[in-house]
Amino acid sequence: AQSVSQHNHHVILSEAASLELGCNYSYGGTVNLFWYVQYPGQHLQLLLKYFSGDPLVKGIKGFEAEFIKSKFSFNLRKPSVQWSDTAEYFCAVNPAHTGGFKTIFGAGTRLFVKA
């Protein structure tokens, strides 16, 4: 069965530190890739997505992610985090063979940024 692995369940950083959250998936075919974020008290919302083209995608609030097909990875990065980045981050994969409906989510990574 397809799965999505997020390597870190909890991450604590100081402001201005660099961030990288790992995401690996187990599906060999064509995929759409997403990172969603849930800020405290808010709905899940899209941070960025990759469908095709340049494997380095940029999202909101200075986040970016790189799709490395050979490694089945889609890691999220930010050069300098802010206190307001404290949130839970979810990687999601949409395997093409399902017709697009069964999006598989990782377990999430809780990020806490110390001011």
Place this chain on the structure above:
Amino acid sequence: GAGVSQSPSNKVTEKGKDVELRCDPISGHTALYWYRQSLGQGLEFLIYFQGNSAPDKSGLPSDRFSAERTGGSVSTLTIQRTQQEDSAVYLCASSSRARETQYFGPGTRLTVL
């Protein structure tokens, strides 16, 4: 509407009772998803509706769970004879079409005593 809405926001019920959870998707969105998020877990796919096509029910954990979508808009998730392990946050999302960005509602927190 401005976004996806869900009701109720919280539901406390006794084991064995039936519950209905409602989702109003963004107007015009043809795709609608239900997920379950248990404490410390990721989002577990439950069911998907796309337009007038037959729904993908492959994620429903048991036959106690069912869902319908009336008129291609509002959806209701029904859990019959609730069990304590059904306690979770139930999230609804919609998208303009399959494989596109999903817009999530605030969720319904279900507690089964």
